[in-house]
Amino acid sequence: MIDFKNAEKIILENTKVLNLMSIKTKSSLNYVLGENIYAPIDLPPFNNSAMDGYAVKVRDLEKVDASKNVVLEVIDEVQAGNVSKKTIKYMQAIKIMTGAKLPKGADGVVILENVKEFMKGKKKYIQINTKINKWQNIRFKGEDVKKGSLVIPCGRIIRPQEIAILAAMGIENINVIRRPNIGILCTGSELIDLNKKLSDGKIYNSNGYALYSLILKYNGIPFDFGFVNDNKNEIHKKINLALNFKPRIDIFIVSGGVSVGDYDFVKEILLKKGLKLKFHKVAIKPGKPLLFGILNDILIFGVPGNPAATFTSFENFIAPVILKMQGKEKLHHPLVKAKLIHPITKRDGRVHFIRGITKANNGYFITTPSGGQSSGMLKSLVDGNSLIIFPAETKKLKKGERVFVKLIDKLKNGEIL
Secondary structure (H helix, E strand, C coil): EEEEEHHHHHHHHHCCCCCEEEEHHHHHCCCCCCCEEEECEEEEECCCCCCCCCCCCCHHCCEEEEECEEEEEEEEEECCCCCCCCCCCCCCEECCCCEEEECCCCEEEEHHHHEEEEECEEEEEEEECCCCCCCCECCCCCCCEEEEEEEEEECCEHHHHHHHHHCCCCCEEEEEECEEEEEEEEECCCCEEEEEEECCCCCCCHHHHHHHHHHHCCCCCCEEEEEEEECCCHHHHHHHHHHHCCCCCCEEEEEECCCCCCCCCCCHHHHCCCCCCCCCECCCCCCCCCCCEEEEEEEEEEECCCCHHHHHHHHHHHHHHHHCCCCCCCCCEEEEEEEEEEEEECCCEEEEEEEEEEEECCCCCEEECCCCCCCCCCCHHCCCCCCEEEHHHHHHCCCCCCCEEEEEEEEEEEEEE
């Protein structure tokens, strides 16, 4: 049995960043960029109006003062997306909409609010009552992004704003680090499907649903191989199916069957198939029977069958692997110090991960257990948002003591999101 830190270290040392794949920009949200993006064009690609108004020659407005307005002839109108073929000459103007390309001869835009429009015969004129500076209300070609400049560095997590600028530059496809394919198999003769009527001695397969959703939470791609009875031949067949599945899986998680009971066959089967076992059993609670190894370059995790043990094992050990495979730098949950509201005791010398509820409170955090801590209990996970870390060497955490807490879910105004 190894300690928590060593287990975490061994797992991450054996985790590699996955290869690149090409993806549509529109579908790249939350992927990690696998290349530097250089601007193929200027942004904006041309000088354009920042306001609805009139494009003018600024020098024509020099005589505007409190007692005198300037009158200009309107020779054209240009909407965004269109280009005026006319050139502004002395005492002329072109009506222009926001985003439209600046006409030739113009060096400023007067906003509509400072213009009075009128007709004289068949000709349109404007009366302007204010001066503007040269190039006022104009957005310049390349003022946001210069052609050839580095816009997004390799390794950036793609957010909506990155997608927006990629689209603005006309980039339809990008190279990203692919997401891991992750197989799930649950073992246990007590398990039944949700569409079955619960009979004596049976339970619903909650672990399968938990693992599937946890994989999605960290942007992995889950492949559910269902569940199987505690039968050596049946487990062997299911494991074979998973290991030879197309598309090839990168991580294989087996829930249950990894302890020391008479029907715990998973470790034996995996070893016979060539598993390079890195460790089995970690000095933690819940999750002591955790198994980790490598088989045909697939990372193998055997997690305990109790629901809380499955959940905490995933959050502590598997979530960082999924994130690292995607090329992400932040692999671990935020760790904060919080004031303990109620005392906690334990007997053994393992690190305990206590399901807790943690809140922000006037500039500091407070925390308390969220309910029963048996490995088979789920309600304390539902009510909680964090894991209180109870050190191995400590037997009692006192009320008011500052303890380290892993924030599994984000906080907003001190509450669970």
